[in-house]
Amino acid sequence: MLTLDRIYHAAYTLKDAVRKTDLILTPSLSGRNQVYLKTENLQMTGSFKLRGAYYKISQLSDEEKSKGIIACSAGNHAQGVALAAQKFGIPATICMPDGAPISKVEATRAYGAEICLVKDTYDDAYAKAVELQQEKGYTFIHPFDDEDVIAGQGTIGLEILDQLDDVDAIVVPIGGGGLISGVAAAVKQLRPQCKIYGVQAAGAPSMYESVKAHSKQSLNTVNTFADGIAVKVPGDNTYELVSRYVDEVVTVTEDEIAAAILKLMEKQKVVAEGAGAVSVAAVMFDKIPLEGKKVVCVVSGGNIDVNILNRVITRGLQMSGRRTSLTIALTDKPGQLVGVSSIISQCGANVIAVHHDNSDPNMAITSCFLTVVMETKDYEQAEQIKQELAKAGFELV
Numbered sequence: 001m002l003t004l005d006r007i008y009h010a011a012y013t014l015k016d017a018v019r020k021t022d023l024i025l026t027p028s029l030s031g032r033n034q035v036y037l038k039t040e041n042l043q044m045t046g047s048f049k050l051r052g053a054y055y056k057i058s059q060l061s062d063e064e065k066s067k068g069i070i071a072c073s074a075g076n077h078a079q080g081v082a083l084a085a086q087k088f089g090i091p092a093t094i095c096m097p098d099g100a101p102i103s104k105v106e107a108t109r110a111y112g113a114e115i116c117l118v119k120d121t122y123d124d125a126y127a128k129a130v131e132l133q134q135e136k137g138y139t140f141i142h143p144f145d146d147e148d149v150i151a152g153q154g155t156i157g158l159e160i161l162d163q164l165d166d167v168d169a170i171v172v173p174i175g176g177g178g179l180i181s182g183v184a185a186a187v188k189q190l191r192p193q194c195k196i197y198g199v200q201a202a203g204a205p206s207m208y209e210s211v212k213a214h215s216k217q218s219l220n221t222v223n224t225f226a227d228g229i230a231v232k233v234p235g236d237n238t239y240e241l242v243s244r245y246v247d248e249v250v251t252v253t254e255d256e257i258a259a260a261i262l263k264l265m266e267k268q269k270v271v272a273e274g275a276g277a278v279s280v281a282a283v284m285f286d287k288i289p290l291e292g293k294k295v296v297c298v299v300s301g302g303n304i305d306v307n308i309l310n311r312v313i314t315r316g317l318q319m320s321g322r323r324t325s326l327t328i329a330l331t332d333k334p335g336q337l338v339g340v341s342s343i344i345s346q347c348g349a350n351v352i353a354v355h356h357d358n359s360d361p362n363m364a365i366t367s368c369f370l371t372v373v374m375e376t377k378d379y380e381q382a383e384q385i386k387q388e389l390a391k392a393g394f395e396l397v
Contacts, residue, residue, distance in 0.1 A: 002147050002241065004189045007154040007182065010055040014155055017054050017087070019043055023163040023296065028267045030283050033295045036167075037268065038160055041276050041302025045079040045107070047228075048156060048179060048300050049143070053080035055152030056141055057088055065090050070138035072096070072129035074122050074227045075104025076275075076301050077143035082111035093138065095129040097121050100227065101305030121222060123232045144178030145235025154182030160296050161190055168293035169195040171279040173300045174207045174249065175229030177238030183298065184245035197288050198242065198249040199278040201226045201257065207234045207242060208249045225308060226257055226274030228301055250288070252281040255319045260284055262316030264299070273304035274312070321379035324349075325371060327397040328389065332358050332368040340370065343392060347385045350375040369397065 021039045029035045040048040057069065068091040071081040078094040085092035092113040096105060097120060109115050116132070118125040133140045142149060156179070160167060170187060172180040177198075184196040200208050201224035209217040218233040234242070242249070252260075257274050260281035264270040272280070279297040282288055288295070304312070317323035330336045337354070344351055353373035360369060376382045386396055 002150055002154070002181070002185050002237075004186065006147070006151040007158060007186045010051070010148075010151040011155040011158050013055055013058050014051055014152065018051050020159055023160065024268070026268055029263065029280060029297075030295070032286070032291045033283065033293050035283055036164060036294070036296045037270065037280070038156060038296050038298045039270065040156065041270065041272050041299045045076070045083055046301055046303040047076035047080065047276075048153060048298075049073075049076040049080035050083060051080075051155055052146075052149035052152035052178060052182070053077060053141060054084040054087075056146060056148040057081070057084045057090065059148050060139060064139040067137050067139050068092065069141050070095070070129050070133050070136075071141040071143065072122065072125040073143055074125075074230065075100050075108070076228050076303060078104065078108040078113065079111060079303075081141050082108045082113035086112045093132065095125040095132070097125045101303070102307070103305055104303055107303070121232065122230060142235070144176035144181075145237050146178075147237060150178050150182040150185070150237065150241070152182065153179045154186040156298065157183035157186030161187060164294060164296065166294060167191070167194055167296055169197060169288065169290055169295045171197045171199060171282055171288060171295060171297045173229055173275050173278045173298065174198040174200045174242075175204075175231040175275065177207050177234045177242050179298070179300060180246060181238045181241035185241055188245045195247045195290070196245060197282065198246050199282040199287070200249065200251050201229055201274070201278060202251040202253050204230045204232075205251050206231055207239070208251050210234055210239055211242065211246075211249045224274065225254060225312070226278060228273060228275030229278065248289075250282055252278050252285065252287060255315060256281040256285050258312045258315035259319040261304070261312050262320065265313075270299065271302045271304060272299050273301045276301040321376060321382055324374050324376045324382040324385075326374070326386065326389070327369055327371045329363075329395040329397050330368050330370050332366055337370065339392065340372065340389065340394065343388045344372065344374060344385055347381065347388060348377070349381060349385055
């Protein structure tokens, strides 16, 4: 099993290859705990994955390096492997799911790796990578189920203890489990009283289900925009390490992840991808049973696809009561829109979109539906607007 000595050796090997990322206090994230962010989104390549990939590749024999390397990834491990391979002068082939964000695919290609896009999910990319490895004789760099990779990720745990030696809990995203396995193995051996919590997307809860069932579980499908943790089955090593060292695994919804991304961006000026924000979402929405403690959230990556960022922000605004839609049934006559907009204005909200529909066959010919999208301060203001509209005789649908 993974030893503390190996994690320390990884830290020594990585000292000039990776960035020791900052630990930032964030007072606005939780009223219950003193929360810090471990900003691995600011790591070179934008993710913690460089640590494990670089350490693993550094430990290969000359014969293994001469064969070239292959890896599979939704994007962050791909970039870590590609950059490490470039630094060691080793040719690299990366199998990626065809749904991986274009930004991650292109960033990986920019580091000199050859890209093989595979239809469907990460697990399909993994199967293709194994097939190519057997066919071509490449050296395989697993994204999470490898002790050297896990040791590299464990250096984050050493850094956290160095930066905050009295930390009470560390909250870590989980996909296949490499990150939390390394962090937990390091921290629990040095500060056993520190709690370690893992967080998965509710649409990809493979480790959550495995821990609950006390045996490795494989999901038929995964469904989450947090592509970096969309893994159907945990690794053998990672499942064992999580079972041994991790105190609890929880899940967060897509809306909660979106709200966390928005909060990080707006309040902390930190850009996190879905996988990187799940730890913050767990703290924001009280999934962690702690109060009055020093809690570190590992923000594992910041490589969010700009093509979905607008949708994520919109969902986050809706989730936090900052964007509200109302549909009102009206008699279709002059002055109705003025009455509605006056009430909204008096309550202090801002109308950003209006849609007028008088074509619904279920309505009377003289009626219409008016849908209004508003910028609101919070749920309380939205509720006030609904009440004022109802008092004025408007029928909310």
